[in-house]
Amino acid sequence: MSSRVAMPRWLVATTVLLSVSVFINYIDRGNLATAAPLIKDEFHLSATQLGFLLTAFFVTYAPVQLGVGWLVDRYGPERILLTGFALWSAATAFTGLAQSFVALLVLRLLLGLGESVAFPCYAKILARWFPEDRRGRASAAIMACMALGPAFGTFAGGLLIAAYGWRPFFIGFGLVTFLWIVPWMRYAHRHLSHAREPDYTADGPTYGEIVRSRPLWGATAGQFCNNYVWYFVLSWIPYYLVHVRNRSIAEMATIAGIAYITMAVATFIFGAVGDRWIAAGGHPTLVRKTFLCAGSVLAAVGICGCVTSSTEYSIAFLIFAGFSSGMVSPNILAVPQTLAGPAAAGRWVGVQNAFANFAGIIAPALTGFIVDKTGSFTIPFFIAAALSLLAAFSWLVLVGPIKQVSWRRAPAKEILVPSHV
Numbered sequence: 001m002s003s004r005v006a007m008p009r010w011l012v013a014t015t016v017l018l019s020v021s022v023f024i025n026y027i028d029r030g031n032l033a034t035a036a037p038l039i040k041d042e043f044h045l046s047a048t049q050l051g052f053l054l055t056a057f058f059v060t061y062a063p064v065q066l067g068v069g070w071l072v073d074r075y076g077p078e079r080i081l082l083t084g085f086a087l088w089s090a091a092t093a094f095t096g097l098a099q100s101f102v103a104l105l106v107l108r109l110l111l112g113l114g115e116s117v118a119f120p121c122y123a124k125i126l127a128r129w130f131p132e133d134r135r136g137r138a139s140a141a142i143m144a145c146m147a148l149g150p151a152f153g154t155f156a157g158g159l160l161i162a163a164y165g166w167r168p169f170f171i172g173f174g175l176v177t178f179l180w181i182v183p184w185m186r187y188a189h190r191h192l193s194h195a196r197e198p199d200y201t202a203d204g205p206t207y208g209e210i211v212r213s214r215p216l217w218g219a220t221a222g223q224f225c226n227n228y229v230w231y232f233v234l235s236w237i238p239y240y241l242v243h244v245r246n247r248s249i250a251e252m253a254t255i256a257g258i259a260y261i262t263m264a265v266a267t268f269i270f271g272a273v274g275d276r277w278i279a280a281g282g283h284p285t286l287v288r289k290t291f292l293c294a295g296s297v298l299a300a301v302g303i304c305g306c307v308t309s310s311t312e313y314s315i316a317f318l319i320f321a322g323f324s325s326g327m328v329s330p331n332i333l334a335v336p337q338t339l340a341g342p343a344a345a346g347r348w349v350g351v352q353n354a355f356a357n358f359a360g361i362i363a364p365a366l367t368g369f370i371v372d373k374t375g376s377f378t379i380p381f382f383i384a385a386a387l388s389l390l391a392a393f394s395w396l397v398l399v400g401p402i403k404q405v406s407w408r409r410a411p412a413k414e415i416l417v418p419s420h421v
Contacts, residue, residue, distance in 0.1 A: 069350020
């Protein structure tokens with residue numbers, strides 16, 4: 001599909017539905033953190049136990065993506081995403097009925113299992129249907145909604161939880177999100193399944209070729225470090241604002257919501273700027289690495305300022321860190337699409353996301369452990385800032401040129417769908 005040809009209407013609708021799905025995805029994975037102060041008190045949990053609950057999601061979410069990537073390349077993203085979406089919505093609804101720590105733990109594991117399908121499916125669809133100078137905007141739409149999910153979950157969700165309690169919010173939201181399946185079946189599933197390219201797993205790169213690729217591990221290292229920062233913020237900032245900065249639940253919801261919305265706006269801006277830069281002749285290596293490195297360094301500054309300054313300035317630094325992260329977000333999703341190509345996008349992102357999201361296992365649990373031992377958030381904030389700087393180094397040095405890897409076996413010729421489909 002030439003970047004000068006208008007996208008088919010069903011593909012525009014698909015992009016919107018992918019963005020809505022990640023919006024729901026991140027509300028579901030982040031709503032436990034929003035309700036953490038209430039859940040901690042109701043179940044009489046220590047900070048370490050709460051950290052394990054926040055971590056449990058990633059115990060299934062991260063490693064399962066290794067297999068999900070193969071399923072996406074083999075059977076198509078439209079079926080795999082539908083199945084995972086139904087599972088994670090059900091897990092959210094049942095969380096509102098949980099009566100014990102063990103029940104919460106099991107449901108978080110199921111939530112991670114369902115949500116593990118999301119990014120391999122997104123990458124497969126974008127790599128297959130979008131040229132390089134449109135991937136930034138498409139990726140930005142998805143990643144901006146990734147930030148808007150926690151914004152809604154912490155702001156509107158926090159206010160609803162404060163007014164009605166956390167259980168009704170989990171049950172109601174989990175059930176309502178099943179409505180997403182209706183437009184997905186009508187506008188996306190049918191077209192994607194009918195227009196899907198030939199099976200690339202037969203003549204494309206093998207898993208062995210993918211995992212031996214240096215750019216894969218450079219991108220994985222960069223994403224791991226960026227993810228650590230993201231999951232630290234997503235898991236512990238609500239608790240930090242309430243218990244350390246002495247904000248009410250409603251105030252916490254407003255502050256965190258503004259930070260996430262700022263990140264979403266920045267994601268849209270820098271995704272569009274990156275595409276225009278590439279369309280004007282900028283090389284993807286220069287464009288993607290500029291935003292990845294600058295955003296990571298600036299986010300580290302914001303994180304350090306958040307913990308070392310007064311409460312008022314701390315909030316400003318938190319919002320600044322969110323804006324800086326918006327420079328990074330669309331490029332984290334766009335880079336592996338380019339490096340892998342349509343033939344290997346599902347498996348590549350499955351491997352990259354699997355290892356990079358071990359940060360989600362480490363960050364919440366390690367933070368809880370350190371807070372219990374030291375009684376302070378200072379060390380966890382500085383760890384997050386250091387990893388943000390390490391992310392900049394990884395993207396700059398370890399990844400190499402942002403261009404499709406020359407696989408030993410050339411994939412089947414890509415079949416492009418004309419604009420009237």
